[in-house]
Amino acid sequence: LSPSTVCEVGCGAGEILVRLQSEMGPAIRFTGYDISPDAAAINHPKRNKNLQFLKADILISETERFDLLLLIDVFEHVEDYLSFLRKLRDRASRFVFHIPLDLHVSSLIRVGPLLDVRYSVGHLHYFTRETALAALADTGYRIVDERFMLGALESPQTGIRSRLARIHRRIAFKIAPVLAARWLGGFSLLVLAEPAK
Numbered sequence: 656l657s658p659s660t661v662c663e664v665g666c667g668a669g670e671i672l673v674r675l676q677s678e679m680g681p682a683i684r685f686t687g688y689d690i691s692p693d694a695a696a697i698n699h700p701k702r703n704k705n706l707q708f709l710k711a712d713i714l715i716s717e718t719e720r721f722d723l724l725l726l727i728d729v730f731e732h733v734e735d736y737l738s739f740l741r742k743l744r745d746r747a748s749r750f751v752f753h754i755p756l757d758l759h760v761s762s763l764i765r766v767g768p769l770l771d772v773r774y775s776v777g778h779l780h781y782f783t784r785e786t787a788l789a790a791l792a793d794t795g796y797r798i799v800d801e802r803f804m805l806g807a808l809e810s811p812q813t814g815i816r817s818r819l820a821r822i823h824r825r826i827a828f829k830i831a832p833v834l835a836a837r838w839l840g841g842f843s844l845l846v847l848a849e850p851a852k
Contacts, residue, residue, distance in 0.1 A: 669698030
């Protein structure tokens, strides 16, 4: 991808765009949208000539069409996420979605993990790889590429149960990645998509 304009919806503190700008170069224009006043207080000082942050709802804002639009851990928080995804589809040529895969056999058996992400980070919807990809397809996106992100394998684990779970996940993922995500959890999905023709 060689975008000249990059937008992140739900940019929060803005650090993803700050880091992308340092990696991709200052010639690319970056725009972050977030409706939270707390996020605006944090991201506002990080602005520069080609990096702007707007405390606004992109769906009701007049804006350009971007080359690349990022939604990193966003639509699981949106009450009507299907309508949200449909409305965003015309705002960019390409999209990168990062989707937590909260729904797996282990979370259904224990139930606690689902309630934890609901009340600690505000997830209203829970996805498997298949339901996440279906939601994107149903709202008019064509999947270009997708891959699992191994968050549970890369984050620091201090307890013995967490370390044992990491070992099981690592072994299972090497053997059968899709089944590891479906049964054990601890993964997310990174998707590159574009509007379906």
